[in-house]
Amino acid sequence: MSIMARPHGRTAFFVSDHTGITIEMLGHSLLRQFENLPFTEITLPYLDTAEKALAVVAQINERAISDGVRPLVLSTFVNPEIRSIFNSANGLHLDCFNTFIVPLEAELGVRSSHAVGLSHRVGDGMDYRQRIEAVRYTLEHDDGVSQKNWQQADIILVGVSRSGKTPTCLYLALQYGIYAANYPLTPEDFSYRRLPSELESLRTRLFGFTTDPLRLHQIRNERKPDSKYSSLENCRYEVHEAEALMHQEGIPYLDATNKSIEELATAVLHQAKMERRIY
Amino acid sequence: MSIMARPHGRTAFFVSDHTGITIEMLGHSLLRQFENLPFTEITLPYLDTAEKALAVVAQINERAISDGVRPLVLSTFVNPEIRSIFNSANGLHLDCFNTFIVPLEAELGVRSSHAVGLSHRVGDGMDYRQRIEAVRYTLEHDDGVSQKNWQQADIILVGVSRSGKTPTCLYLALQYGIYAANYPLTPEDFSYRRLPSELESLRTRLFGFTTDPLRLHQIRNERKPDSKYSSLENCRYEVHEAEALMHQEGIPYLDATNKSIEELATAVLHQAKMERRIY
Numbered sequence: 394m395s396i397m398a399r400p401h402g403r404t405a406f407f408v409s410d411h412t413g414i415t416i417e418m419l420g421h422s423l424l425r426q427f428e429n430l431p432f433t434e435i436t437l438p439y440l441d442t443a444e445k446a447l448a449v450v451a452q453i454n455e456r457a458i459s460d461g462v463r464p465l466v467l468s469t470f471v472n473p474e475i476r477s478i479f480n481s482a483n484g485l486h487l488d489c490f491n492t493f494i495v496p497l498e499a500e501l502g503v504r505s506s507h508a509v510g511l512s513h514r515v516g517d518g519m520d521y522r523q524r525i526e527a528v529r530y531t532l533e534h535d536d537g538v539s540q541k542n543w544q545q546a547d548i549i550l551v552g553v554s555r556s557g558k559t560p561t562c563l564y565l566a567l568q569y570g571i572y573a574a575n576y577p578l579t580p581e582d583f584s585y586r587r588l589p590s591e592l593e594s595l596r597t598r599l600f601g602f603t604t605d606p607l608r609l610h611q612i613r614n615e616r617k618p619d620s621k622y623s624s625l626e627n628c629r630y631e632v633h634e635a636e637a638l639m640h641q642e643g644i645p646y647l648d649a650t651n652k653s654i655e656e657l658a659t660a661v662l663h664q665a666k667m668e669r670r671i672y
Numbered sequence: 673m674s675i676m677a678r679p680h681g682r683t684a685f686f687v688s689d690h691t692g693i694t695i696e697m698l699g700h701s702l703l704r705q706f707e708n709l710p711f712t713e714i715t716l717p718y719l720d721t722a723e724k725a726l727a728v729v730a731q732i733n734e735r736a737i738s739d740g741v742r743p744l745v746l747s748t749f750v751n752p753e754i755r756s757i758f759n760s761a762n763g764l765h766l767d768c769f770n771t772f773i774v775p776l777e778a779e780l781g782v783r784s785s786h787a788v789g790l791s792h793r794v795g796d797g798m799d800y801r802q803r804i805e806a807v808r809y810t811l812e813h814d815d816g817v818s819q820k821n822w823q824q825a826d827i828i829l830v831g832v833s834r835s836g837k838t839p840t841c842l843y844l845a846l847q848y849g850i851y852a853a854n855y856p857l858t859p860e861d862f863s864y865r866r867l868p869s870e871l872e873s874l875r876t877r878l879f880g881f882t883t884d885p886l887r888l889h890q891i892r893n894e895r896k897p898d899s900k901y902s903s904l905e906n907c908r909y910e911v912h913e914a915e916a917l918m919h920q921e922g923i924p925y926l927d928a929t930n931k932s933i934e935e936l937a938t939a940v941l942h943q944a945k946m947e948r949r950i951y
Contacts, residue, residue: 403780412938415697421951422694423772426750426784434951438938465779467772469698471705485779493702493746493766500744500764501682505705522894524933528839532814560807563842567933615801654803654846659691659717672700672713 402431404456405465408449408479410472413438419489420467432465440470446478457483471507520570520671527566527573527670534574535559543595546574548665551592551639552602553578553631554622555612557649557657561602564658570670571662583634588642600665601639601646602657606632608650681710683735684744687728687758689751692717698768699746711744719749725757736762750786799849799950806845806852806949813853814838822874825853827944830871830918831881832857832910833901834891836928836936840881843937849949850941862913867921879944880918880925881936885911887929 407413407420417436424432440446457463466484470476470491479486494505530545536559543549548565550558554577562573576592592599606629613623621627639646645664649657662669686692686699696715703711719725736742745763749755749770758765773784809824815838822828827844829837833856841852855871871878885908892902900906918925924943928936941948 412934414934414938415701418694419698419768419772422748423769423776426773426786427776427780427782428785428787430780430782438942465776469701485775487772487775489698489768489772490702492771493698493768494705496764496766497702497706497744501706501709503706503709506707507705508707521932522891525836525839525891528842532811532838535811557804559811560804560846563807564846567839567843567846612801612804653800655691655693659693663717 402433402460403462403465404433404435404460405467406449406453406456406484407434407436408440408466408468408470409438410441410470410475411438413469416467416469416489423467424465440475441472443474443478446475450478450482453482453484473507523570523671524567527570528563530572531562531566531574534572535562537574537576543574543591545572546595546598547572547667547670548574548600548661549592549595549598550575550602550661551578551599551635551644552646552649553604553609553628553635555609555616556602556604557652557654558602560654561657561661564654565661568658569662569667571667572670578631578635578638580631580634583631583638586638586641588638596642596644599642599644600661601635601644602649603632603636603639603646604648605650681712681739682741682744683712683714683739684746685728685732685735685763686713686715687719687745687747687749688717689720689749689754690717692748695746695748695768702746703744719754720751722753722757725754729757729761732758732761732763752786802849802950803846806849807842809851810841810845810853813851814841816853816855822853822870824851825874825877826851826946826949827853827879827940828871828874828877829854829881829940830857830878830914830923831925831928832883832888832907832914834888834895835881835883836931836933837881839933840928840936840940843933844940847937848941848946850946851949857910857914857917859910859913862910862917865917865920867917875921875923878921878923879940880914880923881928882911882915882918882925883927884929 405420405424407417409416413436437449440449453464453466464484466479466482466486468479468488470488476488476491498505548571550562552558558575562575565571565573606625609628609632610623610625617623647660684699684703686696688695692715716728719728732743732745743763745758745761745765747758747767749767755767755770777784827850829841831837837854841854844850844852888907888911889902889904896902926939
């Protein structure tokens with residue numbers, strides 16, 4: 394009996410005794426460096442007992458047979474017993490936690506605590522409340538709906554509608570505890586050729602997004618097909634006017650086209666030299 | 673001249689030629705395992721030229737002197753030239769990308785592309801639109817404000833006010849492209865001792881949060897001090913009634929007390945056995 398490799402190629406298991414967020418992100422980044430190879434990625438978090446670990450080892454071994462090639466197993470296990478169970482799997486096991494804990498222990502001259510669940514911001518401290526308050530503020534100041542408390546904003550993103558302001562603001566609030574408001578630049582603003590007076594006094598907190606008119610046209614067309622709002626001509630006009638206004642007002646801005654939400658958020662954080670409120 | 677160690681202990685630099693999100697998360701997780709040691713963590717992203725890298729190496733070397741102990745330098749560099757510059761710094765340099773790229777290249781039998789910026793979801797594909805649409809849906813269906821399209825929800829979180837539903841929904845939308853609605857359980861629902869009829873037909877998509885009444889009291893008191901809403905007595909009543917209702921209706925739920933937003937989101941994803949829409 395010959396075993397055919399599946400067309401999906403290798404299977405990569407991202408396994409952890411906690412949320413699995415760290416190993417999923419690192420593993421995904423690593424595999425993206427092998428652009429031409431297809432991978433099937435499977436994240437399995439909360440493997441905190443030997444029983445659960447052994448069941449996953451069985452799953453890995455089955456996959457080695459059905460794929461015709463042994464899987465990649467990338468892990469972050471704090472618990473050394475659980476980690477060692479995965480060494481018995483028919484796969485290439487790379488533990489991304491222990492690999493670095495060992496040299497860190499040597500450098501720091503102490504043993505690590507090997508306690509599960511320390512890796513993320515805990516929910517009982519100021520950090521949690523800071524994030525929640527930042528999310529609440531950001532929701533209340535999305536799309537210029539409420540102008541009551543712009544003074545509290547750490548940053549106010551400006552740009553034409555559908556340029557990526559809202560998800561970036563939410564990411565800034567969730568990940569960094571930043572009070573992120575946003576204000577959409579509209580044809581009304583362009584007709585005045587100036588910012589609303591409420592924003593004038595907050596100019597140092599403004600940061601702009603621009604985008605490719607063709608891409609904007611495509612995105613807007615999905616929501617409001619065949620409208621003036623979504624027409625390529627109007628998108629060209631709005632982007633041109635928005636850039637002219639930001640230039641005139643001295644607002645720093647970046648091109649958001651083809652950038653992920655993570656890239657936009659970290660670029661704003663970096664370029665606007667913002668102080669994050671949580672770590 | 674003797675050099676005193678600063679009271680903040682070691683400095684840890686998280687450095688990258690891209691967003692730095694991955695190394696910051698991994699580095700933070702690793703250092704949290706050394707609970708009793710104070711660290712000053714500094715993230716420096718977008719170090720994509722030799723000039724920028726050399727400036728940071730100088731900063732690391734200065735810190736080694738002022739701290740009286742060499743810093744930790746954790747990195748994810750795709751570019752090998754930039755990475756090697758950091759080997760000259762007076763610090764313990766652990767590169768979390770190359771460490772795993774080397775065995776992966778050996779296992780896969782190909783060279784990696786060493787291209788910067790592949791690590792995050794790119795902004796031009798279906799993933800980006802899926803995330804944006806999920807965020808839009810989630811914003812429109814926050815706190816039961818709009819009930820127009822609950823059929824489209826992948827999940828509907830229920831629980832008393834301020835139990836963590838909104839930030840968890842936003843995280844699910846941003847990270848996993850999940851259409852996450854939420855519905856706050858209120859004294860009105862408790863008086864009927866049943867779910868609203870619109871939710872009855874969507875029972876399989878419901879997932880609940882409960883929380884410690886004392887913690888809820890503290891959180892609510894920050895927003896609305898000395899109100900009936902925030903009183904410990906009322907918090908005890910609401911939590912008790914919400915748990916009874918979820919139990920009666922067969923809604924799975926978890927205790928959200930002291931959990932981070934990441935923990936809540938991954939626990940929901942895991943326990944509700946949801947299919948994520950993006951990777």
